[in-house]
Each structure stands twice: as C-alpha cells, then as structure tokens.
Amino acid sequence: MHSRTKIAAMACALLITAGAAGSAVASGQGGHAQREAAALTGTAKLYRSAGDDITFSFDAHLAAAHHDNPLKATGTFEWSHYLHGKGAWARARVDCLVTGGKVAVVSGVITASDLPGAKGKRVGITVHDLGRHDRLGYSWASVGSPVDTPDLPKCVGSAPFEKVKRGTGDYTVVPWEPKL
Known part of the structure; x- marks a missing residue:
C-alpha cells in the first residue's frame, strides 16, 4: 500500500x-x-391483490422520561390509499402509543388530509412487527373511512389483518416495559 x-x-x-x-x-x-420507553417507526406498502397503492409511515415515540404515561407519546404517522388514480392521504399527530413485544397500537388526530371531513378525527393503527412479514390494522376497517369513526378513544386500533407488500419497507416496534 x-x-x-x-x-x-x-x-x-x-x-x-x-x-x-x-x-x-x-x-x-x-x-x-437511556432507551426510549416505546417506539413505532418505518414505512411500507400494504399488499392488495387488486393493485391498490397503500402506504403507511410511522415516527411515533414515548420518551424514557414519560415511561409510565403512553398518552405522552409524540410524533406523527401518515398514510395514503389510491386505486386507479382515486383515493386520499392523511397525516395524524400521535396522542398515544402502547407497545407489547412486537405489537404496537398508536392513535392520533388527523391534522392534514385531502379526505373531506377527516381533519380533527382520531384514528388508531395496530402494527405487528414480524421482520419482513409485518402486518397492520386500522380503526376504520369495519366502517370504510376514518370519517365514519365517531369518538374513537385514544390507543384503540384493530387486529393487524393487512399484510405488508414484500420488499416495500419495514416497521420497527420498540417494546414498552412498564413497571407493574
């Protein structure tokens, strides 16, 4: 050399x-x-056989200083859903984050969206961090739209029934370890 x-x-x-x-x-x-108390981060697309373009992104954190209060979580999450050029996007401010093992439930209030009537609505999302086979569920699964979910409490989501499309991203869950 x-x-x-x-x-x-x-x-x-x-x-x-x-x-x-x-x-x-x-x-x-x-x-x-000092490790943060809990977190949900990452971006990925969901798999749909019809070809829907659905993306969810998370940047949610519970600081070590707020270890015992998941309502002190901060951050944002956003998603978009389009099929044949029609659809909508939304961004929410985190108001609660609870994780257990590799499962996270995050909720927040929509701060920006092009979906009429969505701004100001609370939504909740559940993510199961399974490495390259993550799953996701959302509070409006049974009603069809976040607009049609009245008075959702904080930290409520649905079972993670959707699959992440292979090769499109990944979610990471930092488990919460409350002092019980």
Whole structure:
C-alpha cells in the first residue's frame, strides 16, 4: 500500500472512531444512552391483490422520561390509499402509543388530509412487527373511512389483518416495559 493510501485510511478510521465516541458521550450521562420507553417507526406498502397503492409511515415515540404515561407519546404517522388514480392521504399527530413485544397500537388526530371531513378525527393503527412479514390494522376497517369513526378513544386500533407488500419497507416496534 502506498503511504498516501495508508495515511488516508488511518485518518478515516480515526474520524469514524472519534465520531462514534462523541455520539456515545452526547447520547447520555457517562456514555450510557437511556432507551426510549416505546417506539413505532418505518414505512411500507400494504399488499392488495387488486393493485391498490397503500402506504403507511410511522415516527411515533414515548420518551424514557414519560415511561409510565403512553398518552405522552409524540410524533406523527401518515398514510395514503389510491386505486386507479382515486383515493386520499392523511397525516395524524400521535396522542398515544402502547407497545407489547412486537405489537404496537398508536392513535392520533388527523391534522392534514385531502379526505373531506377527516381533519380533527382520531384514528388508531395496530402494527405487528414480524421482520419482513409485518402486518397492520386500522380503526376504520369495519366502517370504510376514518370519517365514519365517531369518538374513537385514544390507543384503540384493530387486529393487524393487512399484510405488508414484500420488499416495500419495514416497521420497527420498540417494546414498552412498564413497571407493574
């Protein structure tokens, strides 16, 4: 190896090591990061044999400081559903997140949507994190639209009956471990 190549390789290694060490110190006291209490993250498309284009994305978190109160969860989630150029999208602000093992239930109030009457409605979604075979269910499954779900309580979803379309993404659930 030429000396310039060796010097460049050593400089890169030092920068990577310094960056990792700095991140560890910045993330918590004495280099020990405190794990968030629960989380649901990721994006994926659902499988539908008719060819529907359905995408759900999550960025929901329960901070370690709010470990005992899932109503203090923060973040957003959004989804879209289109078939033959018709459909709608919506975005919601998280108001509750409860996870157990690899299952998460998140709810939120719709803050933006092109679906008439959806803004201000609460919806709930359940995700089962099964690696590359995740499943998902939503509170409006039996009524057909989030608009037709009156007065849904926080942290209510449906069984995760939908399948994620292979190769389109993945969801990650960080399990909540309440002190009982």
